[in-house]
Amino acid sequence: MKIAVLGTGGGGRAHAARLAELGHDVVVGTRDPEATLARTEPDMMGNPPYKQWLADHPGITLMTFGDAADAAELVINGIDGHNAVGALSAIAGKLEGKVLVDYAVPFVYNPDVEHPWPTPWGVMPKLDPCDTDSLGEQIQRALPGTKVVKSFVTQEQEIVVNPKAVGGGDHTMFVAGDDAEAKKAVTGLLKSYGWTDVLDVGGIVASRGMEMYAHMHSVIGFALGFGNPFGVKVVR
Amino acid sequence: MKIAVLGTGGGGRAHAARLAELGHDVVVGTRDPEATLARTEPDMMGNPPYKQWLADHPGITLMTFGDAADAAELVINGIDGHNAVGALSAIAGKLEGKVLVDYAVPFVYNPDVEHPWPTPWGVMPKLDPCDTDSLGEQIQRALPGTKVVKSFVTQEQEIVVNPKAVGGGDHTMFVAGDDAEAKKAVTGLLKSYGWTDVLDVGGIVASRGMEMYAHMHSVIGFALGFGNPFGVKVVR
Numbered sequence: 001m002k003i004a005v006l007g008t009g010g011g012g013r014a015h016a017a018r019l020a021e022l023g024h025d026v027v028v029g030t031r032d033p034e035a036t037l038a039r040t041e042p043d044m045m046g047n048p049p050y051k052q053w054l055a056d057h058p059g060i061t062l063m064t065f066g067d068a069a070d071a072a073e074l075v076i077n078g079i080d081g082h083n084a085v086g087a088l089s090a091i092a093g094k095l096e097g098k099v100l101v102d103y104a105v106p107f108v109y110n111p112d113v114e115h116p117w118p119t120p121w122g123v124m125p126k127l128d129p130c131d132t133d134s135l136g137e138q139i140q141r142a143l144p145g146t147k148v149v150k151s152f153v154t155q156e157q158e159i160v161v162n163p164k165a166v167g168g169g170d171h172t173m174f175v176a177g178d179d180a181e182a183k184k185a186v187t188g189l190l191k192s193y194g195w196t197d198v199l200d201v202g203g204i205v206a207s208r209g210m211e212m213y214a215h216m217h218s219v220i221g222f223a224l225g226f227g228n229p230f231g232v233k234v235v236r
Numbered sequence: 237m238k239i240a241v242l243g244t245g246g247g248g249r250a251h252a253a254r255l256a257e258l259g260h261d262v263v264v265g266t267r268d269p270e271a272t273l274a275r276t277e278p279d280m281m282g283n284p285p286y287k288q289w290l291a292d293h294p295g296i297t298l299m300t301f302g303d304a305a306d307a308a309e310l311v312i313n314g315i316d317g318h319n320a321v322g323a324l325s326a327i328a329g330k331l332e333g334k335v336l337v338d339y340a341v342p343f344v345y346n347p348d349v350e351h352p353w354p355t356p357w358g359v360m361p362k363l364d365p366c367d368t369d370s371l372g373e374q375i376q377r378a379l380p381g382t383k384v385v386k387s388f389v390t391q392e393q394e395i396v397v398n399p400k401a402v403g404g405g406d407h408t409m410f411v412a413g414d415d416a417e418a419k420k421a422v423t424g425l426l427k428s429y430g431w432t433d434v435l436d437v438g439g440i441v442a443s444r445g446m447e448m449y450a451h452m453h454s455v456i457g458f459a460l461g462f463g464n465p466f467g468v469k470v471v472r
Contacts, residue, residue, distance in 0.1 A: 131366050131451075154452075167471035176455070201455040209451030215367075216390075216445035216452075219412070219437040220470055231471040234456055235403035236464065 004029055004068040006087070007078030008036055008050045009043065011103065011157035015076050016060055018161035022192055026060050029068030031087070036062065069094035074101070074185060078157075081106035081135055082128075089142045096145040099182040101189075102207075103152035103160070105214045106135040127211060136207025140178065147182035150207040151175045151190070154217060159229050163194045171231025172197045176206035199234060240265055240304040242323070243314030244272055244286045245279065247339065247393035251312050252296055254397035258428055262296050265304030267323070272298065305330035310337070310421060314393075317342035317371055318364075325378045332381040335418040337425075338443075339388035339396070341450045342371040363447060372443025376414065383418035386443040387411045387426070390453060395465050399430045407467025408433045412442035435470060 005016045006029040020026045030036040030050075037051045047053070054062060069075050069091050079087050081104040088095065107125040129138060136150035152160045154174055163169040173195045175183045187198045201209070224230055241252045242265040256262045266272040266286075273287045283289070290298060305311050305327050315323050317340040324331065343361040365374060372386035388396045390410055399405040409431045411419045423434045437445070460466055 127367050131363050131448075171469075171471040174456075199456065199459055201459045206455040209449075209453075209455045212367075212448040213445075213452045216449045219442040219445045220410075220435065223435055223437045224470075224472065228472065233407075233469040233471050234460075235407040235467040235469050236460065 001025070001074060002027070002072045004072035004075045005078055006030075006065055006068060006075060007080070008062075009078060009080070010045055010047050012076070012078030013047065013053055014157040014161045015078065017057055018193065020057060020060055027068045027071050028060055028062050029065040030062060031065060033062050033064060066091040066094050069098070072098070074099045074189070076100075077102045077104060077139070080104060082108060084135060085138050085142050088139055092143050092145070095143055097147075099147045099149060099179075099185050100139070100143065101149050101151055101186050102136055102139055103150070103157070104135055105153060105211055106130070107214070127214065130212060131208065134205075134207035134211050136176065136204050136211065140204045147177065147179040148204055149175055149177035149179075149182050149186045150204060150210055151186050153207075153210050154213050154232065156229065159231065160190075161193050163231065166229050166231040167233075169194050169196060171233040172199055174199050174201050174206075174210055176201050176204055176210060178203050197233070237261070237310060238263070238308045240308035240311045241314055242266075242301055242304060242311060243316070244298075245314060245316070246281055246283050247388075248312070248314030249283065249289055250393040250397045251314065253293055254429065256293060256296055263304045263307050264296055264298050265301040266298060267301060269298050269300060302327040302330050305334070308334070310335045310425070312336075313338045313340060313375070316340060318344060320371060321374050321378050324375060328379050328381070331379055333383075335383045335385060335415075335421050336375070336379065337385050337387055337422050338372055338375055339386075339393065340371055341389060341447055342366070343450070363450065366448060367444065370441075370443035370447050372412065372440050372447065376440045383413065383415040384440055385411055385413035385415075385418050385422045386440060386446055387422050389443075389446050390449050390468065392465065395467065396426075397429050399467065402465050402467040403469075405430050405432060407469040408435055410435050410437050410442075410446055412437050412440055412446060414439050433469070 002025045003019050004027050005012045008030050016026050016028050039049045084104050106127055108128045109125050140148040173190050175186050177183050190198050238261045239255050240263050241248045244266050252262050252264050275285050320340050342363055344364045345361050376384040409426050411422050413419050426434050
């Protein structure tokens, strides 16, 4: 399948690499390809420069957000939460009629805190939107002609693309969205990643719970310690 | 142990009955015992009148919130979320130095909606506090001399007291709080209920994630269908 991954961060790289490995035709979108390729320093999360990563992953092509979306049948949104609605709205026409998987968490970081990620000592980023709205719903409202599916968001993307790395893969992934066929397509993609338990939790409104789970995911991660990946299994 | 359960709803009843069965000396607190015993109709959740329930559970004594807290070594808060801080603050002296387990979700119901519980079609109650604060933290701030432990909140109370009813009991319960000894006491109580996997997720600040998980719990429950209890297992 022709699949576009929007965003060049660690999550986007994990999906692009895995999809290429599975034989898909993968394009990656970025705001400004020249600027992305010109970077020579690791990004804020410590990922190596994208040019280097791209050289290690032949067959993956970098282009603008719009060109990548235009080239694909299915699009994965890996643009960070607070830029997602703006960046996706700007290419709405290219996303028309397509399935868009969104895994962003709408964290708002406090620029006054040096290390703004959630920490065991209580500095936690805020979610906006939260509780009575969600980023998944905002994206669906901004792109009424696109079939938005919220998924992947309850897990690190390295585990999303390789669930068997935790507990032999016996844990649960969730999908939510208003279009049943789109959820079926994303469920198929997840099964090709190795997921055996994909639970459809309803309409795009269920993005609220999936995004708000971020704090729970963080504290479980702190409890187990960094570098100890984990999954969550819905036990019936 | 002398244990007080504050609140006469379904959750409080589940704990009181199970604790009595385990041989504890159980007292139940209510705002106005006479009014509670005078009710002849089922409550808003369809539970039978408390007087009838009490007759079926000999050995459990009903008293005021303050008298119940005063009589106990460990106190379980089953007062609904939006009344909890007020009701507990009013008996702060009786809770001084004690372990208080809180499992309330701070749902704010919309009185304009006839059936204000979360529903598959999108009417969801709002959480207040949420994200940057939690009910667990509010209670701990209101009762600085009490050792507040947030727990039980990620599960239906009928399953909390009987985890083996789901998947043979192979799922996870969480505890959070600022006092390690208090968390140890609550973990012991959970093990006596049948829990084998109790995960300490850190300080009382972790109540945020535990309370915000309520929306995720709801949508998973809708997906599986009413009457299909489930648990969540942290797979390492």
